[in-house]
Amino acid sequence: MFTYTKVKYILVLLLLSSTIVFAKGHTPANPDKYPYPSETKDKKGNKINVDGAIKKPKNFKVKHVYHSPYSAKGFSLGQKATKKQSKAWNTDVRPDGKGLPKGKMSVEKGAEVYSLKCASCHGEFGEGVGRFPILSGGQETLNLKPASGGDPGPLKTFGSYMPYVAPIFWYIQTAMPLSAPKSLSNSDTYGIIGYLLQVNEIKVNDKEIEDDTIIDAKFLKAVKMPNEKGFAYNNLRVPDTKNKRCMKNCIKGKTVINRIKVDATTVEPEFGEERHYYGKIEPKAGSNNPGQAKYEASCAGCHDDGVAGAPRFGEKQDWEKIVKKDFKKVLNNAINGIGAMPPKGGAMDLKNEEMENIIKYMIENSK
Secondary structure, three states: OOOOOOOOOOOOOOOOOOOOOOOOOOOOHHHHHHOOEEEOOOOOEEEEEEEOOOOOOOOOOOOEEEEEEOOOOOOOOOOOOOOOOOHHHOOOOOOOOOOOOOOOEEEEHHHHHHHHHHHHHOOOOOOOOOOOOOOOOOOOOOOOOOOOOOOOOOOOOOOOOOOOOHHHHHHHHHOOOOOOOOOOOHHHHHHHHHHHHHOOOOEEEEOOOOOEEEEEHHHOOOOOOOOOOOOOOOOOOOOOOOOOOOOOOOOOOOOEEOOOOOOOOHHHHHOOOOOOOOOOOOOOOOOOOHHHHHHHHHOOOHOOHHHOOOOOOHHHHHHHHHHOOOOHHHHHHHHHHHHOEOOHHHOOOOHHHHHHHHHHHHHOOOO
């Protein structure tokens, strides 16, 4: 296995033609420690909480109140989530690293995981394949201002543009790889991020990232990305409205009650309707097609919506030219990749026989 430190990879990149303006301020990694006052005052002397609400209302009047006759009863919205269920959904990671889970992996091992799970779309060194995102390079290009379409412009990549590395853990583990999201372990994700930091030549505490460097939560919290101060912080704790807080006895004088007459008892799609799930899927009842389950688990992510130009499942016009080709050639393209589609759509664990069943299923339903 060749890693970045063993091979010097030379790549010529066509830079994007766009400009960027650096903000004077930047997003604090830990919003809770940002110097916010617990309260302040408006121009009239009213005390304002950090959420923008005025503590003591003055001259507050409400002339119109809207009333909805509908409730949540009868919708079968489920039951209150348990602590275990809530914990399973609480997977977000903040810029300061809060939320990073346990796990660790060396950069060298992470390079192997990246090669297996990510390289088919993003390239062995993050250079990008086809229309898929470029993950490496671009440092010192964000200030470029092309005068014409032929001049180089900013190249926004993982290494040049991202202000913080910790939230990337959350994104990768939730959405990647495209063909099998949520299939990476905590350690796999740490290893992949470590490799991406290495190929982007990002130093941590003025030290280069080596093959034997162990990547874990503590390590990621120490990473300072080159573009950390390139984003303006939208301070949501500073009030941007003049609304006044009032919890009781707020209505004075005559009040007009406006009743909502629109029927809001029906919804589309209906509650409880099955949503698409990219995971381990068995064929639906009554279906004996051996390619359906594998298609829904590994291919639907692109072919249901035509991502990156993929022929859409069930759309005859997208498949007109394909169905006229020799089936063996079509199958070979699917196995080895063509255009923006990586080999086997990135699902390298699929067997060739399974790919054949998938292609047959797609063609049969798209003629």
